[in-house]
Every structure is written in C-alpha cells, then in structure tokens.
Amino acid sequence: MNRKRLNIIYLSLITMMVLFLALGGVFQLGTAGSHTVNAESAAVPSSGQKKKLVMGTSPDYPPYESVDAKNNGEIIGLDIDIAKYITSKLGYELEISSMDFNGLVTALQSGRVDFVMSGMSATDERRQSVDFSNTYYAARNTIVSKKSAVLETEESLSGKRVGTQLGSTQDLYAETIQGAVLKKLNKIPDLINELNSNRIDAAIVEDAVAIEMTAANPNLTMSFLPAESAENGYAIAFPKKSTIVNDFNGVLAEMSESGQLDAIVQKWFASEKDESSDKLLNIDFSILKGYIPYILKGVYVTLLFTLVSALFGLVWGSILSLFKISGIKLLEWFATAYTSVFRGTPLLLQLILIYYATPQILNYDISALMAAGLAFGLNSAAYLSETIRGGIMSVDKGQREASIALGIPYRKMMVRIIFPQALRNILPALVNECIALLKESSLVSVIGVTDLMRRGDFVRSLTFRSFEVLLFIAAIYYVLVLILTSFARMLERRLRRSD
Incomplete structure (x- = not known):
C-alpha cells in the first residue's frame, strides 16, 4: 500500500509539472508584452528613451x-x-x-x-x-425615446421605465429622478434593444451617443436635458x-x-453618418457586410481557449481523482475540499478573481487569455475529477488483480491499462464537458479576451443592431459544437471497433 501511495504522488507531481510547463508555453504569446508600467514609478522618460x-x-x-x-x-x-x-x-x-x-x-x-x-x-x-x-470634454445628458411616445423633460420620466448604462454618469443622474423606474444595463446597444422591445420607455445617454443611436434607428428621437444635469465632464x-x-x-x-x-x-x-434602414424592425443581415472577417477571427481564440482549458481540466481532474482514491487522508481531504470550493462558487467570480487578484497579490501581470484558461481549467477539473473517479472505479477489479499478479508496476498499470478503459467509459461525459466549455467561453469577454462574443459586442456597438449579430455568432457556436460532436462520435465508433 505504501508503494502504491508513493507511486500516486510521484505520478501526480510529474503530470502537474508537465501540465504547467505546457500551459505556460501555449499562453506565452498572450503574455508577451503585457507587462504594465506602474504609474507611480513611471517618470517622464529621458531623451531618446521610451x-x-x-x-x-x-x-x-x-x-x-x-x-x-x-x-x-x-x-x-x-x-x-x-x-x-x-x-x-x-x-x-x-x-x-x-x-x-x-x-x-x-x-x-x-x-x-x-x-x-x-x-x-x-x-x-x-x-x-x-x-x-x-x-x-463636457457632454450633455440626453433622453432617447420612441417617436410614438416622446419624452422630453425630466418631469416626463416620472413613473416611466428608464434605461441607463451601469456605472455611467447618466446612471448616477437617473437615480435622482423622482418616480423613475430604473433598468441598468452593461452596454449601450442593450439599451436600444430594450427601447425597441418596449421594455423601457426611455434611455438616458450623452449627446454624442444619442446622435449615433437616433441616426441608426429612425424610430427614435432625442431630447437634450438642461446643461446643469451633467455636473462633471x-x-x-x-x-x-x-x-x-x-x-x-x-x-x-x-x-x-x-x-x-x-x-x-x-x-x-x-x-x-445616417445608417438608417427601412428594414429596422425586420432581420437585415446586410449590416454585417464588412464585419464578418473580423468576427470570424474570434473563432481561433475561442477554440484555443477551449482546447487548452479542456486539456488542463482533464489532466488536473485526473490528478484529483487519483488523490481521492489514494487512501492518503491529506490528499483525499485536499481533493474533496477543492471540488467543493470550485463547484460551490460561480465560474464568473473565479474568472474575475484570478484576473484581477493575481497582479495585486503575486505582482504578476497575468494575461487575460491565460487567466481565462486557468479559471476554466481549474473549474472544469473539479467536475471531471468525479467523472474520472467514477470511470476508474467502473473498471473491473480483475484488471488490477491480474496486473498485480503479473508484476506490472503501478504507474504502468494506471497509464496503460486502467486509464484507457476508464476514459473509454466516460467519453460521452468528457464530450459534454468540452461542449460546455466551448459555449461558456463567451464569459471570457468580461475580462477583455477578444473571442467571438467580445467581437460581436464591438460590432453591436457600431451598428446599434443586435439581433443579426447575435444570430450570426449563435450559428458559429452551433457549427463548432456540431463539429466537436461529430468528431467525438467518430472516436467512439473507432474505440468500439478496437474492442
């Protein structure tokens, strides 16, 4: 038993070292040149020095x-x-x-x-x-409403549903409007959607944005609020x-x-410029003209992130599953506690925490892509550890007994006999996890990774049209999932033929 435990620890440590070296190599491009100069120490450079x-x-x-x-x-x-x-x-x-x-x-x-x-x-x-x-620059707060129900003054907003961009000056100003029912959204294009869907009666934005919004949406109109409503430039x-x-x-x-x-x-x-269209209330994919190549570039980032996260989760999840069956109380406790923490807290919270806390605590400027890979890999490993443990336990005990009787070393037995059979048994669950990673990758746009979703947000902010952009991105995700599923089925059929 002692030899078995030492082999488990040895195998886990070697695998972890290889994993982290590989992860660092994959994201080296993402981290290169990402060092941030601390503003407190950034003195004006001398002549000839930048x-x-x-x-x-x-x-x-x-x-x-x-x-x-x-x-x-x-x-x-x-x-x-x-x-x-x-x-x-x-x-x-x-x-x-x-x-x-x-x-x-x-x-x-x-x-x-x-x-x-x-x-x-x-x-x-x-x-x-x-x-x-x-x-x-000092901007003016502006009300944007539908031409069919124009709202022009602060008093007219009382009792109305008013949309603002979360954290903006207009958001703070709207909180002072008596009787207004506020709806706070993250992005300006979302305000357009809410207005056109009649979920809000008006939106408060600044003058330049209001001009862009009404130019692209001829069913909307704008009304300037008094200059004193904008206290800060x-x-x-x-x-x-x-x-x-x-x-x-x-x-x-x-x-x-x-x-x-x-x-x-x-x-x-x-x-x-006036980009109004007679097809405003209908689907008009012509607005995507010129933007499709830019959006498609996000496929590479999405696939790279998904691949690395899946590999990281698989390897680290395998190590955790070994910890759980090792018989060593400390390792069992660690693996159980790890799984509990990562399954018990939101993935988005883990992502933001790793991205913002790492520079502050470790003084290391981790890139957004690497932070995303770590967060998703660590989270995925918590779920996969239970799946892999179940796969290992599903392998017939006779396989272990026969290996021991033949004098096969424990590491070789696990790598060449037990793990291949376990992975074959849990292949459908692994495919589901990869599909989940691919779809959940849209969360990385929150920390600025220019994946498919992030690029779609940029296009939405330029066109002030969301449905066509989001439908196109949804189609890309669906095609990627179909390809992944087809590949998994081919692999599964090949494994069956090899039985």
Whole structure:
C-alpha cells in the first residue's frame, strides 16, 4: 500500500509539472508584452528613451472609443486620439488594453493599467478611488425615446421605465429622478434593444451617443436635458497618488490653447453618418457586410481557449481523482475540499478573481487569455475529477488483480491499462464537458479576451443592431459544437471497433 501511495504522488507531481510547463508555453504569446508600467514609478522618460503606458478603455462607446472592425480591428475614437497625442508629447509608447467599463477602476487599482480614458466622468464617488486629470470634454445628458411616445423633460420620466448604462454618469443622474423606474444595463446597444422591445420607455445617454443611436434607428428621437444635469465632464483617470497626472494636465492645457483639442473633437463629432434602414424592425443581415472577417477571427481564440482549458481540466481532474482514491487522508481531504470550493462558487467570480487578484497579490501581470484558461481549467477539473473517479472505479477489479499478479508496476498499470478503459467509459461525459466549455467561453469577454462574443459586442456597438449579430455568432457556436460532436462520435465508433 505504501508503494502504491508513493507511486500516486510521484505520478501526480510529474503530470502537474508537465501540465504547467505546457500551459505556460501555449499562453506565452498572450503574455508577451503585457507587462504594465506602474504609474507611480513611471517618470517622464529621458531623451531618446521610451517607456510604455497602458491605457484601459471599453471600446463600445462610439465616437469616444470603438473598434474599426471593417478594417484592421484597431481601437479608434476621440479618446484614443487624445491619448496618443499626450503620450507622444511626453515621450511614452502607448498600449491600449480593452475591457468592460465596469472593470476599468478595478484595473487601475490593481496596477493592470496606468490610466483610463473611456468617456469617464470625474464624479465625487470615483474620486475616492482614483485621481483625475482636468476635464477634456463636457457632454450633455440626453433622453432617447420612441417617436410614438416622446419624452422630453425630466418631469416626463416620472413613473416611466428608464434605461441607463451601469456605472455611467447618466446612471448616477437617473437615480435622482423622482418616480423613475430604473433598468441598468452593461452596454449601450442593450439599451436600444430594450427601447425597441418596449421594455423601457426611455434611455438616458450623452449627446454624442444619442446622435449615433437616433441616426441608426429612425424610430427614435432625442431630447437634450438642461446643461446643469451633467455636473462633471470627462477626464482621464489615474491610480491614487500617480506622478504623471500633472504631466497629462500640462499637455491638455497646451492642446486647449492651441486648438488641437477642439480639432480632435470636431473630427469625431463631424463624422456622424445616417445608417438608417427601412428594414429596422425586420432581420437585415446586410449590416454585417464588412464585419464578418473580423468576427470570424474570434473563432481561433475561442477554440484555443477551449482546447487548452479542456486539456488542463482533464489532466488536473485526473490528478484529483487519483488523490481521492489514494487512501492518503491529506490528499483525499485536499481533493474533496477543492471540488467543493470550485463547484460551490460561480465560474464568473473565479474568472474575475484570478484576473484581477493575481497582479495585486503575486505582482504578476497575468494575461487575460491565460487567466481565462486557468479559471476554466481549474473549474472544469473539479467536475471531471468525479467523472474520472467514477470511470476508474467502473473498471473491473480483475484488471488490477491480474496486473498485480503479473508484476506490472503501478504507474504502468494506471497509464496503460486502467486509464484507457476508464476514459473509454466516460467519453460521452468528457464530450459534454468540452461542449460546455466551448459555449461558456463567451464569459471570457468580461475580462477583455477578444473571442467571438467580445467581437460581436464591438460590432453591436457600431451598428446599434443586435439581433443579426447575435444570430450570426449563435450559428458559429452551433457549427463548432456540431463539429466537436461529430468528431467525438467518430472516436467512439473507432474505440468500439478496437474492442
């Protein structure tokens, strides 16, 4: 028994080492160049020397920031042009990091980004967590409603269902409206869907976004609220006690005096175009023209992430299953506790925790793709450990007894005799887990991984149409699942023929 236990531990440790080396190699490309310069130590570089500053943004808010999905997929917009001008003047190299708006302040606090520009207002609540530059643009709050039921004043919103983008200035303003029933959503395109579906009566957004919304949706109209309803202008956010705030303020002042700031604003506000369509209330896949190649590039990221997560979960789940049948109380307790924790907490919570906590606790800037692979692999292993344990226990005991009688070493017996039969028995369960990983991979868009879902969100923010984009992405996921299922059936038939 002691020899068996030592063999289990030895086999597990070797497998873990190989697994983590392989995982690091696969994601090396994702982690390369992702180091973030701490803003507190980022002094102005000397002549001829360039340092990198990482800017956090949520590129789903045109014209401030959006993805040029019809061309090279570059993030463009008013905020981007201002950031490029300032960092160039100060001698920095600019790197742009894409993430959800709700995670921008957290990214600043964890040191993942050096500053944030994303149409962010300098509110008193945010000033408690971050430092702000001087404002570079002041927007007006605007009501967007249907032409068939126009709402023009704050008083008219009383008793109405009002939609806002979660965490935005308009969201904070809407909370002060007496009698309004608020519905907070993550993205601007979602507000359009809710308006067109009559789930809300109006949406409160800023003026530039309202112009884009109504231009793309001729059944909507906008009404400007008084200027005093927008108390704060847009500013650049920095970590607390950042040493580069004054440098940025100096360039902003220079841009304002020279007219460069106004020129950038006019460039983006003058580019509004009418993309209205007579097929607004019908399905019109012509809006996808030019965006399909950009969306399809997300298939590679989705498949890479799913493959690595599945392999990681399978290997680590196998190790946990060995722990559970080892007879060693400490290993059994660890495997049981691990399974309980990862099955008892939400996957999304685990994903966000690994992504944001790793730089803060370990001082290691883990890439979004690697964080996603770890989170999904660790979570999948908790479920697979029970599946694999059941598969091992389902193998006839006579196989073990015969192996022992023939003097076959324990490691060789497990690798060449027990595991192959166990995997064959649990193949349908393994396929189901891979399919679940493939579909659940859409969650990684929350931390900025540009998978299929994330790219779809960018296209939705540009077209202000959701149904066609989401239906196209759903079709891609369905085809991928069909291919995976067909491959699994072929493998299963081959295994049956080899019996």
